[in-house]
Amino acid sequence: MNPPHAVTVQQTGQFQHPFCGCCDNCGLCLMTVVAPCYIFGKTAEAVGEDCLMWGVAYIFLRCIAGAIIRGKVRESRGIQGDGVEDVCKHWFCPLCALIQDHLEVFENVLRGRLNVLFFGNSSSSTAFGAAMMDSFE
Template sequence: MGEFKHGLFGCFDNCTLCIVTYFVPCYTVGKTAEAVGESCLMCGLAWLFTGCIAGGIVRGKVRAQKGIEGSGLGDFCLHMFCPFCAIIQDRQEVLDGPGVAGESMARV
């Protein structure tokens, strides 16, 4: 089993993501959910109303997809007590996947 590539407090590894998440966290949660096969809109709205529950579920799916150790209770607690850091860490994990990070258009 693996670990997250970015630490929980590595929020400033991607300043743009940090700023977007601070002002519109439901968007970041939705885009992360979309990356793991869930509905962006539904998960973003669910986060608005349930916060740590929806965030914990999305984090669990990120962990499952990336083979990262952890538990549902730990996911819930992270999203309860440190929601912005957890949201950003989840998003950075899916952005670091193949075909996403460093993606560029090659000129032919």
């Protein structure tokens, strides 16, 4: 049995967040506009890659680097798609692609970490932590 703070990943075959839902999380949207390479690097790190290397790669090779990491995000979550689609999304709407990728790998991870950090491991505190996180969205 998983501990109460364990993070589970749903593999639904599609992203949990809409592609054009960039402004659903205003803080992340602003941070992505100001420092897209940082957001990209943290997303790459979440799928097992080097944050600094991929953050720098994003500056010079946005579409290629974006497609590679988006492919890893899709693979890790069981999401359908292909490399051509990933390149197109990072070419035509890079901020939406960055935010969708970032939310896909970090939303559940962040929720789980904050629950453990602030509320301990009990199931009642985990429910409280989830309610607190919902208030920030």
